[in-house]
Amino acid sequence: MNDRSETMHRVTLQGVEVPYARMGSGQPMVLLHGGGGPVTRFPFVDELARRFEIIAPIHPGFAGTPIPEHFDDMQDLVYLHLDLLDALDLHDVVLVGFSMGGWAAAEIAVMNCRRLSKLILVDAVGIKPGGRESRDIADVFAVTLDEFKRLIWHDPAKAPDFAAMDEAQQAIFAGDRVALGLYTWQPYMHNPKLPRRLHRVTVPTLLIWGESDRLVTPEYGAAFRDMIPGATLVTIPEAGHAPYMEQPARFVEHVLSFAG
Amino acid sequence: MKAWFFSEDAYPHLPAEDSYESIRVNLPNRHYDPEVGAELYHRYLDMWLMAEEQGLEIMLNEHHQTATCVVPAVPIMAGILARQTTTARILVLGNPISNIARPVRTAEEMAMVDVISRGRLECGFVRGVPYESAPANVLPYRGTERLWEAHDLIVKAWTDHDGPFNFEGRWFHARQVNIWPRPYQQPHPPVWVTIGSGPSARPVAEHKYVGAVFLAGYPDIRRIFDGYRAAYEQAHGCETPLDRLAYACLLYVSEDAQDATEGANEVLWYMTSNKVAPQWQNPPGYHPPQVAAKVMFGGLSAAGVPLQPTLEQQIARGNVFAGNPDQVFEQIRAFWEYSGGFGHLLVMGQAGFLSEARTNNSLRLFAKEVYPRLKELTAGYDSGRMRELRAALPDRESNPVDSFRVDFVR
Numbered sequence: 001m002n003d004r005s006e007t008m009h010r011v012t013l014q015g016v017e018v019p020y021a022r023m024g025s026g027q028p029m030v031l032l033h034g035g036g037g038p039v040t041r042f043p044f045v046d047e048l049a050r051r052f053e054i055i056a057p058i059h060p061g062f063a064g065t066p067i068p069e070h071f072d073d074m075q076d077l078v079y080l081h082l083d084l085l086d087a088l089d090l091h092d093v094v095l096v097g098f099s100m101g102g103w104a105a106a107e108i109a110v111m112n113c114r115r116l117s118k119l120i121l122v123d124a125v126g127i128k129p130g131g132r133e134s135r136d137i138a139d140v141f142a143v144t145l146d147e148f149k150r151l152i153w154h155d156p157a158k159a160p161d162f163a164a165m166d167e168a169q170q171a172i173f174a175g176d177r178v179a180l181g182l183y184t185w186q187p188y189m190h191n192p193k194l195p196r197r198l199h200r201v202t203v204p205t206l207l208i209w210g211e212s213d214r215l216v217t218p219e220y221g222a223a224f225r226d227m228i229p230g231a232t233l234v235t236i237p238e239a240g241h242a243p244y245m246e247q248p249a250r251f252v253e254h255v256l257s258f259a260g
Numbered sequence: 261m262k263a264w265f266f267s268e269d270a271y272p273h274l275p276a277e278d279s280y281e282s283i284r285v286n287l288p289n290r291h292y293d294p295e296v297g298a299e300l301y302h303r304y305l306d307m308w309l310m311a312e313e314q315g316l317e318i319m320l321n322e323h324h325q326t327a328t329c330v331v332p333a334v335p336i337m338a339g340i341l342a343r344q345t346t347t348a349r350i351l352v353l354g355n356p357i358s359n360i361a362r363p364v365r366t367a368e369e370m371a372m373v374d375v376i377s378r379g380r381l382e383c384g385f386v387r388g389v390p391y392e393s394a395p396a397n398v399l400p401y402r403g404t405e406r407l408w409e410a411h412d413l414i415v416k417a418w419t420d421h422d423g424p425f426n427f428e429g430r431w432f433h434a435r436q437v438n439i440w441p442r443p444y445q446q447p448h449p450p451v452w453v454t455i456g457s458g459p460s461a462r463p464v465a466e467h468k469y470v471g472a473v474f475l476a477g478y479p480d481i482r483r484i485f486d487g488y489r490a491a492y493e494q495a496h497g498c499e500t501p502l503d504r505l506a507y508a509c510l511l512y513v514s515e516d517a518q519d520a521t522e523g524a525n526e527v528l529w530y531m532t533s534n535k536v537a538p539q540w541q542n543p544p545g546y547h548p549p550q551v552a553a554k555v556m557f558g559g560l561s562a563a564g565v566p567l568q569p570t571l572e573q574q575i576a577r578g579n580v581f582a583g584n585p586d587q588v589f590e591q592i593r594a595f596w597e598y599s600g601g602f603g604h605l606l607v608m609g610q611a612g613f614l615s616e617a618r619t620n621n622s623l624r625l626f627a628k629e630v631y632p633r634l635k636e637l638t639a640g641y642d643s644g645r646m647r648e649l650r651a652a653l654p655d656r657e658s659n660p661v662d663s664f665r666v667d668f669v670r
Contacts, residue, residue: 072430141394142539145538145556170556171550171552174547174549174550174556177544178544178552182544185399
């Protein structure tokens with residue numbers, strides 16, 4: 001969407017061709033996108049690319065890529081990205097995960113922090129702090145598109161007009177939704193084992209949350225923070241589930257002051 | 261031709277349609293009055309007994325969390341009718357085995373019905389409509405693969421008689437399978453599977469199972485049946501027997517023209533009352549992305565049910581057969597010839613508020629005046645003659661205005 005010097009690369013891991021964007025220079029920063037697809041199309045990435053070398057893989061199934069035959073769930077994605085860090089031989093990585101990508105980032109960190117220097121979780125899912133009958137994470141598959149916008153956006157009027165997209169973009173949107181379903185369906189958007197494992201996160205961790213996030217609320221973010229040793233949580237006013245879209249300047253500021 | 265009588269067992273006593281979002285999945289069950297529901301169950305069971313009396317076969321199905329079909333456990337209905345009937349064959353179409361956790365349980369239930377009925381079960385397997393995903397909490401992605409894995413486990417459970425076997429599939433695990441009872445029919449009850457256009461017909465044809473099509477009408481029936489026939493011929497080197505294909509329609513017969521129209525419009529409740537919220541029509545992975553996008557943004561109906569049906573249009577389309585016995589026979593004959601032929605007619609003869617009296621009158625008339633002629637029609641089936649007839653009837657265009665073209669395999 002932006003005109004910029006982002007270059008797409010490809011690496012084959014587990015027989016899966018994984019496209020990833022690489023831009024900027026400096027300390028490596030790996031961005032794991034959420035259910036909305038790649039975040040490199042948003043201008044905040046340009047700001048970060050001034051200080052970091054951005055590496056942003058596309059999760060299989062998103063942005064029109066195929067779902068690999070052997071993929072069943074989040075664990076497959078996590079092992080793929082562990083392989084990616086090895087294949088690119090990255091060190092001192094600032095790992096940033098958005099929403100579903102935040103869940104993936106947390107899973108990677110509890111498995112192996114060796115290649116990581118810092119962890120940033122942005123409106124991440126992955127845990128279920130409440131009881132079996134509390135809906136800790138809004139069921140995005142059980143709402144209309146309008147309700148979906150209200151879950152995601154502080155100001156739903158700013159949300160993209162899905163109906164105005166061309167057919168190819170609509171098909172990509174629909175395909176992203178299939179991939180999101182594959183990775184998050186059950187247990188819904190979380191791993192019940194993750195809270196017992198988060199003590200293994202040994203790198204400094206920042207959680208960034210949109211104050212108006214209704215998909216996973218700031219209270220959910222606070223519960224997540226409390227499970228990670230030494231983690232801090234910052235909230236951004238007038239932002240929903242994607243603060244990098246609604247408040248990009250404040251979002252970048254938080255990232256830089258933590259990791260820059 | 262075999263005719264199979266069915267109703268979805270609707271609970272039609274609902275509040276005004278604009279007062280709820282969706283008749284399926286999230287319509288609160290406070291709107292269900294169990295005393296009324298009990299009356300309805302008994303009435304529907306009586307209807308099937310009546311169908312047997314009239315020489316028709318019985319078809320049952322299953323849906324969940326919906327007022328359109330209050331049979332969330334089809335083996336229970338099948339079990340009751342296995343005991344209460346004596347001659348009719350009992351078709352379950354079907355068991356939603358993509359959405360169930362334990363296929364071995366289905367193998368047990370169906371074996372039990374088969375034994376109680378002394379071998380009168382016909383066992384269907386379906387992927388299920390998109391609205392079944394939320395009630396089952398099952399991701400519909402790879403639903404067809406799940407269906408066939410569950411099928412493989414069920415058929416092996418039915419046919420292996422040498423003590424426990426092991427099954428550790430991608431989705432289903434059972435390490436000590438040894439069901440009691442085993443089926444009455446040998447090697448197992450006849451199997452049916454619903455098919456749409458595209459690849460769904462191939463494995464059904466390869467297994468020589470009955471391929472059943474719901475409401476595809478003139479626009480789609482050739483494409484779907486042709487797909488089955490081609491796969492059958494390729495797999496088995498011979499023509500598809502008529503009894504391998506089934507077509508499901510809505511039907512109402514009356515000698516009185518006004519009653520025929522009124523009754524048929526009541527049966528049309530099945531289509532007109534299918535108000536389904538968009539999120540239930542499009543669970544992730546049910547449709548391929550291009551189709552899902554059209555359901556989300558293009559106003560396509562997700563499950564082949566038209567958005568604004570009218571009786572005239574649905575009769576023209578071949579989804580509804582209605583009128584006096586001559587008219588109904590003629591409508592079915594024309595569609596049968598156009599389609600290239602099929603051996604089973606699945607008759608939704610009751611829906612919505614259609615009364616017991618009207619249902620029974622229509623059923624009796626169908627059985628006495630239409631069914632014998634349909635049997636005659638198929639008895640005279642000749643594949644060469646059918647090819648000539650077919651060549652004389654050009655393909656009909658589908659009706660794009662109606663937005664009726666999303667494939668579904670219910």
